[in-house]
Amino acid sequence: MSDGISYAAGKDRLAALRSRISDLRREIREVQGAIEPEQVADHEFIGADGPVRLSNLFAGRRDLFVVHNMGASCPNCTLWADGYNGVYRHLASRASFVVASPDPTDIQRRLAEARGWRFPMVSDPGSAFAAAMGYVDAAGRPRPGVSAFQLRDGAIFRVADVGSEPLDDFCIVWHLFEMLPGGADGWRAEPSEEAQASRAARG
Structure with a gap:
C-alpha cells in the first residue's frame, strides 16, 4: 500500500470506513422514506x-x-x-x-x-x-x-x-475486483453474443 500500513492496521481502517458507509446507507433510507412519490x-x-x-x-x-x-x-x-x-x-x-x-x-x-x-x-x-x-x-x-x-x-x-454505473450497489463484480491490487485493472465486460452477431452482420 502506498502509505505502508500493515495488513492488520489497514483492515481496521477499512472496517471503520465501511461502518461510515453503513451510516450513510441508513441516512439514504431515511431520505428515501421521506420523499413524496x-x-x-x-x-x-x-x-x-x-x-x-x-x-x-x-x-x-x-x-x-x-x-x-x-x-x-x-x-x-x-x-x-x-x-x-x-x-x-x-x-x-x-x-x-x-x-x-x-x-x-x-x-x-x-x-x-x-x-x-x-x-x-x-x-x-x-x-x-x-x-x-x-x-x-x-x-x-x-x-x-x-x-x-x-x-x-x-x-x-x-x-x-x-x-447504474461501475461500483454502484447493483453489480457485485466491481466490488469483488476492488479487493484486488489495481482494482478492475482495465477489465471491461465483453459484448453480448447478440451484439457481436449484429456487428458482424453490419460488416
Missing part, C-alpha cells in the same frame, strides 16, 4: 405478445421494479442483467421485476435465450419510457438505471430511482 402515466411498451402497459407489468402485485437497460449493444447493461438474473427468483418473491430496453422483442428474446435470462423483458421503442423517467442523455441516448413503482388506488407512482 410521483404519479406517472400508464406508458405503453411492446411485449412478447404485443402492446403492454406499465400497469400490466405489476402482474397483480403492488410493487414493481423496471430496469432501464440500454440493450444488447451495451456490454455493461448485459453484465448487470446477468446479475439480476441470478437473484431474480428472490426479487420476484417480493415484487414484479421487468427489464425494459429499446431493442425490438426478437432481439430481446434471442439475447435472453443465449444468456439464460428468466426475467420478463419489454421493448421501449425510441426509449420513450426511459425519456419520461429521465433516463436518456442530452443526445437522446438511453441511460441505465432502475425505477421502483407502486400501484395506489389504481394510480401508478414512482417511489424511487437510481442510475
